[in-house]
Amino acid sequence: MLVYVVKRFFMTILVLLLVITFLSLLVHIVPGDPASAILGPRATPALIQKVRSAMDLDKPFYYQVGNMVLNLLHGSLGTDIITGQPISRFVFSVLPHTLILAITSLSLAVLIGIPMGVFSATHPDSWMDHLMAIISISFTTIPSYVAGLFLLLIFAVQLHTLPAMGLGKAGDTIDYIRHLILPSIALAITWIGYLARLVRTSLLEVLNEPYVRTSRSEGLSEGLIRYKYALKNALIPTIAVLGVGLGSLMGGAVFIEIIFSRPGMGLLIYNAIQIRNYPMVRSGVLIVSFLFILTNFIADLIYTFLDPRIQLNKGQS
């Protein structure tokens, strides 16, 4: 186990180094000069040069990589070029909102999608199964930004039942939750459909496994067989998908945060890209990458908990 964690830790460092390198290269590859983009068309060459050197753009990319690593070792993400404030202040003020959005969406997907799949698998070819198939397949095909726009139009614009923009009044939890409802549903819809299909398929498969036949021959009740013995097996592939899923939800959150003007990592990175604020983009993407790796790691740990056959420390057996 410990060996596995150490291995994963090294892998994480390696991936993050690659991300930093790629992001630093990006500045040199993408056309257009960030300094003139920030300063606008009327900036003097001298001023542009000053900003360029403040952003380390006049130095080779490996200098930027080294600088960023050094900063990280000091627990800092660097300083924002526009406001002169530490970048971490921006990042950590919006990060919780994105996390809450992603986790709420994921929970919705799990709480709605999995029961849908279980019901379909235990009632195969019934009319409800067919209905669920239609619902879940159409859900899978709706991109989150389309769902977001429709929800916004229906519930905020037409019905006025839920707020459209922002986070709600500061310190008001109820209001915060009201503002969370539409974005999280929009983000969850694809995953509800996807999970329902996935769970249906894998549970149906498991119900045909020889060990389920064994359970039946032992006279166990159908409920115990389905919800205890079969479901735990069927959830294993689902967990693997969810690990990657949380990462892709963060990506999806960018659109949702733009549509609902909701402060978060997505909006932060989006705004930074628009003004070519590369240090900010770099830090934002780095944090998202790190979270992605972290969720995958957690998924792997849950995996071993569900399936005892998977040994994390293979070499030590």
Next chain:
Amino acid sequence: MESILKVENLEIKYHTRQATLSAVHKANFEIIKGQIVGLVGESGCGKSTIASAIMRLLPPNGEITQGKLLFKGTDLLGLSEDEMRHRRGQDISMIFQDPMTSLNPVFNIEEQMVDAILAHRSRNQSKSRSEAREQAISMLNRVGIPDAASHIRNFPHQFSGGMRQRIMIATALQTNPSLLIADEPTSALDVTLEAQITDLIRKLRDDLQTSILYITHDLGIVAELCDQVVVFYAGNVVENGEIHQVFNSPLHPYTRALLLSHPSNKNKTVRLTTIKGRVPSLKDLPVGCKFAPRCDLAESICFEQEPVQTNVNSHFVLCHAYAQNWQGKAAETYLNSSNNYQPTKEKTPQRLLVSESEQTVQTKDLKVHFKDSIGFLGKLIGEKQGLVRAVDGVDVEVFHGESLALVGESGSGKTTLGRTILRLEKPTSGDVLINGQEITHTSQKDIRHLRVGMQMIFQDPISSLSPRKTVSQLLLEPFKIHKIRVDSDKKVDELLEMVGLSSEQADKYPHQLSGGQARRVGIARALALKPSLMIADEPTAGLDVSVAAGILNLMKDLQDEFGLTYILITHNLNIINFIADRVAVMYLGKLVEIGETETLFSHPRHPYTEALMSAVAIPDPSLRDKRKRIMLEGEIPSPRNPPSGCPFHPRCRYKEELCTRVPPKLESFQNSTQWAACHFQDQIGRESELLNH
């Protein structure tokens, strides 16, 4: 004599989109308390359907349309689903074929066993989980799980195959049911484990007086274990009687043929009996007697009327030949007069004494080790890299025109050795010589030319043929690979004829072939380039007895015709007796004994050979009590971590202190052609000498 289960006129149908198929037709048989009833027949005969029907666990499209299942007088078919559920596992238990997949992989043994007990809580009230756990542990101890109390929390994958089957048996019997249905419980296991499990089943029957319905296709096991035999063919009980009666004087032509097609040392020099045609599919069952199209005795009545069950000395048979108005040949003459008994050409004994120049294959201190892949990071942080010694120093010679069988339990390294001889696996050290030419370091390009002369018949007949190619494309592929021009149509016909297939098969795809046909195509493909050496990996695995008999006959004929050299990799010791000239026994990557087949069977010098040979189930119930069987304890250790000294010492009954330290060398016994690697081979030799005289 208390009747436990009485199956009366049972009729089972499967509803498919196209038609309603009759899977079981008018089945009648009875199981008495404490009896083991063998249900035998080839695959597709409806054996497992009967088992599912008794449990009332038929698939949704299966229906019991008629008949009764009287369990201690109560008709199971009249019970509600909930009442039936309480019979399952409580009164009637079942064990299945594959212990690897029949236990739930994500729950520990305790959870599964305790739930199986508590599922019937309403009957044995006030049973707590810890009481149930005690009950489970005592049953596990009883089936031979060492230190069950501390292992019960383990998961299925932490047990070996044999242990898992023991756990299955413990789970099935912990509630002390009156009837146990065993559906091919040993066909996925090695012969030594098979002997252990059948022995265990018999002991438990003696102790608990459980009645057992034992479903199998292996006549050897039936002869070892059963009191009564029910022979099944195409959904019909064709014969039903006491074990000795059925084996000594089989009545039904099918039973006669089945018994004669079983390879054993009795029919060493004769051809095995094959049954023409194949088991009919449920979609087009013949009218009248279901066996008529394959029966040589069949008269016109057999094709028109269904036979009725006839009683001959309380031994039931379903055949027109026993009716009073039968005009044809007597059933007893079936196969006795037919030309199936042709002896093959007498083998010249010189073949075994050929000079060194005629070696086709020779290996010198051959080693094949596999390393675990631990990756770059693993190395960086100093993980230990495991080493599997699949083949660990083997010297073997195969002479021109002989058949050498490589035997041993799974994990003994026999398949790796076979693959390495063909250079499909690269040896770690040592040499392989083919016709005197060293091929260990030959370049890939030169190996290609050599491979024309050496071919392999792969284990899984269907999956080793590309599903996207027709039979004729498959047969011509070897010529394409080696860029040899041939007259395609003629060649395909020629090859198909050689393996006994009609030219109609040429345009079929592999999935349209039966197991036996696919195996024949595999053989034809290997034969295409006229090799001199053939390596056959489990050539009869997964085939029914009568089909396997056809394959074995074919292999023998081909050898006589083309002077092929065979290396047979198998764990089926019955076929060795029939086809192999010499046997090489492997254990944990090492050769432990090699010698002529008959000598090895009658006078084994190595304790492992001795145990292997005695574990073979022989289809003769009269030998059951006469033969003293040597039970091997435990299972083959992991080749990652082989025992010190003699690798066999932990399971050996002759073990002494010397064996734990010094690995024995392969030595010839009194300068004969028999070599064994055992410190006490002289002593074992003398003992078996005494036993045999």
